[in-house]
Amino acid sequence: MTDLTGGNVEQASIHTSEGARQRLAKRYRGESVFKWLGRSAIGVSVAFLLLLLSTVVFQGIPAFTFNFVSLPFELTEEKLGLDNSETSLRRANFDAVVRDGIRDQFPTVTGRSEKRALSGILSSGASVYLRQQVLDNPALVGSDDTRLEVPISDFADLYLKGQITSDYRIQGQGALRVDRTDNGLRLIADEPVFADALARAKEALRDQAASLRAQQSGLQLSLNKTRGDIKALQERIPAETNANVKNRLEAELERYQSDITVLEARIKQIEEQTKKIDSRVANPGLGEDLTGEMMSVLVYIDDAVLKAQKVTNTTANVEEFMPIDADVTNVAADQWYIRVLEVPESNRKFTDQEIVWTDELVERGYVRSGLNTIFFTRGASREPEMAGVLGAAVGSALTLIVTLLLSFPLGVAAAIYLEEFAPKNRWTTLIEVNINNLAAVPSIVFGLLGLAVFLNYFELDRSAPYVGGMVLALMTLPTIIIASRAALRAVPPSIREAALGIGASRLQTVVHHVLPLAMPGILTGTIIGMAQALGETAPLLMIGMVAFVVDIPMGFSDPATVLPVQIFMWADFPEPAFQQRTSAAIMVLLGFLITMNALAVVLRKRFERRW
Amino acid sequence: MSVEANLAATAAKAPAANASKVKMSGNGVNVFYGEKQALFDVDLNIYENQVISLIGPSGCGKSTFLRCLNRMNDTIDVCKVTGKIVLDEDDIYDKNIDVVELRARVGMVFQKPNPFPKSIYENVAYGPRIHGMTRTKDELDDLVTSSLRRAGLWEEVKDRLDQPGTGLSGGQQQRLCIARAIATQPEVLLMDEPCSALDPIATAIIEELIDELRANFTIVIVTHSMQQAARVSQKTAFFHLGKLIEEGPTDQIFTNPINKKTQDYITGRIG
Amino acid sequence: MQGWFFVIILVLTACALFYIGRSRAVATVGGDPTVLHSKPGFHGAFVMICGMVPAVLLFFTWLLFSRYLTSAYVTAQLGADFANLATIEQNALIRNMRSFADRTDLSALSQLEAEAVEHYRAFVGRAALILQIVIGVLVVAGGWFAMRAIHQELRARQFVEKTVMSVLIAASGVAILTTLGIVLSLIFESVNFFQKVNFLDFLFGTHWSPQSAFEGVGEEATDRNSEVFGAIPVFAGTLLITAIAILVAAPIGLMSAIYLSDYASPKVRATAKPIMEILAGIPTVVYGFFAALTVAPFFRNTGEAIGISVSSESALAAGLVMGIMIIPFVSSLSDDVINSVPQSLRDGSAGLGATKSETIRRVILPAALPGIVSALMLAISRAIGETMIVVMAAGLSANMTVNPLEAVTTVTVQIVTLLVGDQEFDSAKTLAAFALGLVLFCVTLLLNVIALRVIKKYREQYD
Structure with missing residues (x-):
């Protein structure tokens, strides 16, 4: 007995000895490293999600507001080139109205290219926008100084949102003399007021x-x-x-x-x-010389804005952006200031002159910043400020309607057959394997199918929502079948036995008892499938839904595009305003997806049943 | 084999058992699963180099108590243990006690054989490997061999050590699990109904094995079979509805129980 | 508008047939429906099915083939004038013909086109008339026949149920039809392609620049053509990007699954799982946007800052973002697999004094290995077939390189570039996309079939 006890003591030392303790400490270090790895794996996913969403949101938010200019426009019949008939209002010369509307604000601008630059402050879609207002309210024709709103150009909008350049001001540090020479204006001071510049x-x-x-x-x-x-x-x-x-x-x-x-x-x-x-x-x-590669220096004297072309410590040769009164010769220190635009003019698409004009419009109270209604009410456009998501959203809706109408009945019918009626034979096994594999086929292959069969063989319309809907229906069908089968399987056999036991046919059993009980699950699966279809891009590219569609589609066979494809196309445009609109469109798309998924979650929570 | 005959056999061993020292003891152990209390104020001593059986009807808390002894209940989130369980001098629920070390010292064999999906050799070598108990391959080989020998499995598997442990028969699998547990060289071995999934022949082999292992280990066995308890153990503790009703030398519990409930159980009136 | 009108007529006719059948059934038994074998409603449905189904089937067949038939008819009428045109002009003519069919002012059209429109109108008008008559006859004949068949013992319920059953069977056949459609169209177009370009040159050629294969080259300069359709660089690029994606997704996805299933508190699990699901629900075009406009410029600028030249369409950026995209995919599949390892193995290991990580690394992962491998195969298949991220963030030119900082192209990118815009179905350029599609389909199918089998076997092992 004693040596057995001795044996036990020796065994105990194996797990409590100093060596074992040290090994244990090491093992615990391994344990915490492993745990830390797991935690950081989750962290990476979460961090990436946050990064992605915040990038999109920060970039997209500005696109939801927009700056409109309301100018007094001359809408006389003569100006519009009308000859009394209502129909010609559509073809009236609104371009001229808009052009002159903005030029009237800056009568001192004379050169051809300056005039063109001035018109460029307004969106090139301004005339379209104005025409729509006049068409909506023909009573406006005849008035010659009605103030109407038109969209500002995309770069002017970005400037007003502070996204073109940062700037700072330096109050004048001494008196200035205005020296008018043949080569233009020159500002002269006694102190080194331009030393900083x-x-x-x-x-x-x-x-x-x-x-x-x-x-x-x-x-x-x-x-x-x-x-x-x-x-x-x-x-x-x-x-x-x-x-x-x-x-x-x-x-x-x-x-x-x-x-x-x-x-x-x-x-x-x-x-x-x-x-x-x-x-x-x-x-x-x-x-x-202050070239376009350097920051811009603007000198403000009362209403006048002068741009410095060449500076020394005490002098500046300037160009008149907003003219200075001819009789001004001396300017006191508190009457002027310097404004420095940090981003060099050549690095931005919005010139100093355009900045000054835009500032002037703001100062006169013509500019209003508000909800970007254009973005929500228009289709695609080459001009970012005239581009909207409504066309794509309607296209998506039309496509999804077709997808739903096809895939829901087909999917549920197939699921009912496979789950409730199909005999276990080679044929049904084949169908099952086939459905599982179809669910994993890359979406672009469905696009190839659509192109080869629907477009090439059956010669259906390119870019049409109904073809897109058919392709997406084939793609979502496996998802819906698999989800519906799971929902049907969750209905306990006792329900079927009860119905069969009182003499209902198998079909009656399914239609009257099993299907209603499985419906919430089926609907949840369908919504998730629809959300997938809504976010799908690749197969639609194949069947020509990448067309440039300005009009909002009104029917299932009108050329259309869908939200994700619109995002894809806009992402390709280099203009920063388009980048913002892409992000904004992504937010709209994600908004729809979140709504659909929330609906699915609610449905699941509401009707979840435990047997 | 009658209960009486077995009792007579084990009775001979009893005096030696009485001389042993206490290896583990529970003092006022309560266990809660969330709101529900599963064990009420259990006091029980477990003596070194003895086999103690925990018996009682299903759901009486015997397995729960067993799992407290190496803190396997820790893996269940809602489970809470109060009271004191002592291994040698240490309170195993003390903050300073390391659960990994504890489980190395108090090994466990489960109700259903659960060999890892690895080779027979790797199954047995698993414990020594993770605890770093051997320095060389030869040492490990020796440990695996001796563990398999002690579990009485060596002769059956010595030619196929590299084949998966899951390919063995149920009884062999359970002995493999015992070999795996003793390879870690624990001080106490807990067995949770080790024969419930086995046929009578495999059960007999394992019961024999338990008796042999007693020489080196302190063994706590949960069983629902009174005959088994009588055959293998020196001490028996009877649990009922979460309470320890009676404990004592096996022959006394089976021949002369003090408590009425114990008597009812062993005569088959409750359970 | 006409379409809706037609649908309304159909629905009304169906209702009428149903009503007639129902009342006829009640009438035959003298107003006591209980003596009927089937309830009157089934008799109504019986008449409706007999009347409507053949007509509706005919209508859909016409819808499917009408475009094909009209173009065939018009081309036949125009004869040689049409046959002499180039393919592009032929297509334009057909397109114009269709879009002008409903307009009165044909002045914008050429002589031939106007002629085509005339033929088109004549044919469509005649066909529509014939169709209407045939449909009308079918409805009346079917309905009348069914009416005659109604009597007390008619097993109308069985008939209706059989019909419904055939509809159900047909619906589950759609999946088979889809696969068949995919396989046939891919093979058909690929065979066309391989008549122009040697199969081995395509599969093992190392030079890919199909944009330099001009129209007609397919017939004329075969060897040069073969030379620009060597797909190895495209496959290599796909593999490179897929490898990067898997290198990102496999460790992160697997560790996430392990952490969530074995370490995380229920609270953490309840938050982290939905976040993973959000990551999985974001459309790929959004990932593509992010890869092209945020990640790729970031890599390029970082490279510039430390003096390494990084392409602005680097494989790294596309691969990384794709990897992030498939993390939730890997993690949810691995989660399933890890959870199906029985608890008894965890207990067994813990009972021997193993720490959690030892249990996971030495028992659970080896036990779950087949499942994890097939999860990774599914992830690879997903990465190979992923399109939008690479279209937006990867390159167009086919470089053979293993340098992840350079631009490479992938199978899906090439399919999109070759097929977006106007296609001519007889040019090798367009057909090449289908050959690539066939390769893509075969590879992903193979991966899926193997992976699904392994997973099924694996699950059976622990059930």
């Missing part, structure tokens, strides 16, 4: 030099690489036997050689430029 200009030059050097070294790299490629090609060409390939390679070689000449010239050019800039930077007292 000059310093910033030198700074910008230094940055320019730095970026030129970076560019040069980049070019040098690709030059070296091209030289290497040429060498490789020159060695390869003689060894090549296939004549076709040889021709191709020779053409390539030629291209590379011409590339080299271009590269070398460019590098030389950059070198010279850099040298010039360096010498200017080295001399801080020297006056500088």
Whole structure:
């Protein structure tokens, strides 16, 4: 007995010894690392979701508001070119009305290109928008100073939302003299009031030099690489036997050689430029031209706005953006200020002049910022400010209606047959396997099916919602069948036995008892399938629903596009205003999806039954 | 085999058992599953190198008590244990006690054989490997071999150690699980109805095995079979409706129970 | 408008037939419906089915084939004038013919087109008339025949139920038809393609630039054509992006599933699971937008900052975002698989003094391995077939590279680029998309079939 007890003590030491304790500590470290890995895996998903949603929301929110300009427009019949008949109002010359409406505000603008730039502050869709208002209210014709709203251009809108450039002001630090010469206006001061602007200009030059050097070294790299490629090609060409390939390679070689000449010239050019800039930077007292690559300096004197072209510490050559009264010669320190627009003019699509004009319109109280009604009431457009999601949303709705009408009855019927009636034989097994695999077929393959069968073989309409609906119906069918079968299976056999027991036929049993009980589950599955179909893009690209559709589709065979495809198309446009509208359209799409899924969740919660 | 005959056999071992020291003891153990109380104020001593059977009708709390002994109840979120359970000198529900170490010292064999879907060798080597008990491959081989020998399985599986443990018969699987448990070299071995899923022949083999293992381990066995309790254990504790009704030497419980309920149970009136 | 009118007529006729059948049944038994074998409603439905089903079937057949028939008729009427036109012009003519069919002012059309419109109108007018007559005859004949058949012992319920049953069977056949349609159309167009381009050149060629294959090249310069249809770079690009996606999704998805099933408190699970589901519910076009406009520029700028040249259409950006997209897919499948490992194995391991992570790594994961592997196969199949992310964020030119910082193209991108816009169904360029589609379909189908089988076997093991 004693040695057995001794044996036990020895065994106990295996798990409580110092070594075991140390091993245990190590094992626990492994444990916490593992747990931490799991937690960070969840964290990555959550962080990504937040990043994605916040990017979309931050970018999309501004697109929900828009700036409208309400100007007094001259809507006389003469101006519109009307000849008394109601019908011609549609073809009336609203372009001229809009053009003159904005020009009347700035009578001092004279040059052709300046005038065109001025009209550009308003959206090119302004005339369309104005025409619609007049058509809605023909009584407006005849008045000559009715104030009507038209959309501002996309860049003016971005500027007003503070997304074009940041700026800051410096109050005037001394008196100015206005010197009118033949070469234009010049502002002269006794103190170095423009020293700050000059310093910033030198700074910008230094940055320019730095970026030129970076560019040069980049070019040098690709030059070296091209030289290497040429060498490789020159060695390869003689060894090549296939004549076709040889021709191709020779053409390539030629291209590379011409590339080299271009590269070398460019590098030389950059070198010279850099040298010039360096010498200017080295001399801080020297006056500088303020080019488009630098920040813009605007001088405000009362109503006048002057843009500095060239500054020294005490002088500035300026261009008149808003004219200065001819009799002004001396300006006290508190009567003027400098405004600096930080983003260089060449880096933005909205010029200093346009900024000044827009500011002026705001100051006169013509600009109103409000809900972007255009976005919610119009179809696609090449102009971001005139583009809306309604067309795509209606297209989506039409497509989904067709999808629902086809896939719901078919899916439920198939599920009922497979779950309630089908004998277990090779044929039904085949159908089952087939449905499971169909659910995993890439959506684009359904697009190929639609293209080859519906469009090419049956010659149905391209871009039509009913074809899109058919393709999506085939795609969602497996989802609905699988969900419906699960719902039918959840109905306990006792219900069926009860119905069969009192002499109902199998079909009556299913229709009267099983199906109603399974319906909430079936509907939930259907909604989820519909949500999938709503977000689907690829198969619709195949059947031409990527068409540019301006009109809002009114029927199942009108050319249409759908929300996700609209997002896809807009994402391709480079304009920042389109980027915002893409995000806004994504928000609309996600809004629909959230609604549908919430509906599914409510349905599930409401009718969930535990047997 | 009659109950009396068995009792006579085990009675011979009883005096030696009485001399052992207390290996584990429960003092005022209460267990709650959420609102429901499953064990009421249980006091029980478990003596070293003895087999103690926990018997009682289903749902009486015997398995619950067993699972308290190596804190397997921790895996159930709603389960709460109060009172004190002591292993040697340590309160196993104390904050400083590590549950992994505890389970290494108090091993467990489950009702249904649950070999891992790995080879026979890997099943037995699992415990030693995770606890880092051996330094060399040879040492591990020796440990696996001796564990299988002690579980009486060696002769049947020595030629197919690399085949999956799930391919064995039920009785063999359960002995594999016992080999797996003793390879970790625990001090106490808990067995939760280890024979309930087995046929009579496999049961007999395992019962024999339990008696042999007593030499090296302290064994707590839950069983619903009174004959089994009588055959394998020196001490027996009877649970009813979550309460420990009576405990004592096996022969006394079966021949001369003090409590009326115990008598009713062993004579088949409740249960 | 005419369509709706037609539908209303159909519905009204159906109701009328139902009513007639029902009252006739009641009348035959002298107003006591209880002596009928089937309830009167079934007799009504019986008459309705006999009257309507043949007519409606005929109508749908006409709808399906009418476009084909009209173009065939018009082309036959125009004869050589039409046959001499190029394919593009032929298509334009048919299109114009259809869009002008309802208009009175044909001045915008050419002589031939106007002629086509005349033929078209004549044919459609005549066909519509014939169709209406035939449908009318079918309805009347069917209804009359059914009416005659009504008597007390008629098993109308059985007839109706049999009809409904055939509808149910037909509905479940749609899935088979869909698969058949996919397989046949892909194979048909691919065979056309392989008549122009050698099968082996396509599968093993290393140069892909179908945009340089001009119209007509298919017939004329076969060797050059073969040379621009070598799909290996496209496959390589697909594999590269898929590999990146799986490298992202597999560890993150698997660890998420493990954490959620074995570590997380019910509260964390209740929050994290819906978040995963949201991630799965976001349309792929949104991921594509995000990849193209946020992730890719981020990588390019980061690369620029540290002096590495990163393409703005890098495989890394597309692969990463695609990986994120399939995380919920991997995690929910793995979750199922991990949860189906019986609790007894966890208990067994814990009873030996294993920590949770040891139990997971040494018992659960090996036990769940087949299931996890097939989950990953499904994820790979999903990644290969994913379209929008790569269309928006991956490149168009087929580079053979394993450098994830360069731009590569994928099978789905090529299908979209080749097919969006106007297609000519006889150009090798268009047909190449179908050949790629066939490869895509076969590969994903294979992966799915194997994965679903393994999962099924795996589940059976623990049931």
